[in-house]
Amino acid sequence: MDRPLRLVAANPLDQLARTLEALLVVSTAPLTVEDLCAATEEDPERVETALGLLTERFGEGRSGIVLERVAGGWALRASRDAAEACGRLFERPVQRNLSQAAMETLAIVAYLGPCTRPAIARIRGVAADSAVAGLVERGLIAESGRDHGIGGAVRYRTTPLFERVFGLESMSQLPRLDDLGDDVDEIRERLHAVAEQRTA
């Protein structure tokens, strides 16, 4: 009787890990360390340690479910090995058929948000209404206050779901804007060359 009992009476950290596991299974959205602390009434340090245990246990290739750090929190997902089977059973309406216009709008909101539809339209050069509406419907962006002044336009920002769908730990994982647009300098040089000829 002694042996199994000793096994069951796991050390307190393992007990905490099990509780965290349960919380993560129940939740449909990523849980932050603060969320987990509040639910378990434990301090962040111990929760982080327990999460470390779980990350090992639920690693890619070890288990059918994988614990990942995403959208500023922790969440369980299916392992990539199971993707084909999951795909036969489940749809992914959020990700499906995102148009080029939607992706550009999403990029603008992700980098410049909260921003208004007119601001998006100014950058893209075409009206952004339907692209914005589509993204709101999918839950990738959401309203976030209004521009200052009377009749200020509604501003939009990306949602935690955006980070989750794109597998981002946080928004800081997006590439830096400065690193994008390599050929911008080339365009600028040509424009300036043309301008110089004008003034000459």
Add this chain to the structure above:
Amino acid sequence: MIVRELELGLDAFEGPFDLLLTLVLKEELELAEVDVAGIVLQFIERLAERDELDLEACGEFLILVSALLELKARGLFPDESAELSELEPEEAAEELARRLEEYRRMKEAAAWLVERLADERDRFFRLGPAPLAPQPERRLAQQDPETLAVALRALAVEPPRVSLAHMELTYPPVAQFLERFRSMLRRRSVLDFDTELAGSSRVEQAVAFLALLELRRANEIAISQAAPFAPIRIRRAEQEISSSNERTPRWTVHSG
């Protein structure tokens, strides 16, 4: 083909494209009057004269024409004209470059997102409404508790009791009234039905009436009535009926 040397024949301007741009940038030509579509058409015509596509020329033309369009658009919207009117060609080019740069970066950011999404194709996770999101508050119109009390009071009234009296009705036997009428007619030759039955219940009156009909059938009495609903007169029949002719009444009414 050198785009700058493209000869233009427009209503507002005639000469090389190069000169048009210079005049526009120096504000010696009102851009609002220049038909940009016309410039595009003439460029395309020139392009079509050649067998192969001059990509270099196309690229340069696109940049120049878009710059021109940008300037024209700004010229047509006075709100923003102040910002650009003082611009030197260098500055105009810079402004344009800035805009292009902004869009270019966003386009690449979008491309990055597309790639990222493709990489995440095999990541499945559970989705649901964010459980921690605040629930929208359902607002009710202001209510008066007195109105509710009135409504409840109306419901609290005890419903009228359903009468079951008819189930307990007992009918007195017709024979009883036969005897009663006979004994009365022995003493008096004429009776008034209503007067005799005054004070009896409806059921008794009904049974008494049946007894009356029975007596009439046996020719023991004559019945008369002056008018509908007038008092019913009962008269002893002329011929005396012997007691031996008496029959037991056929009319019997039983209670349900």
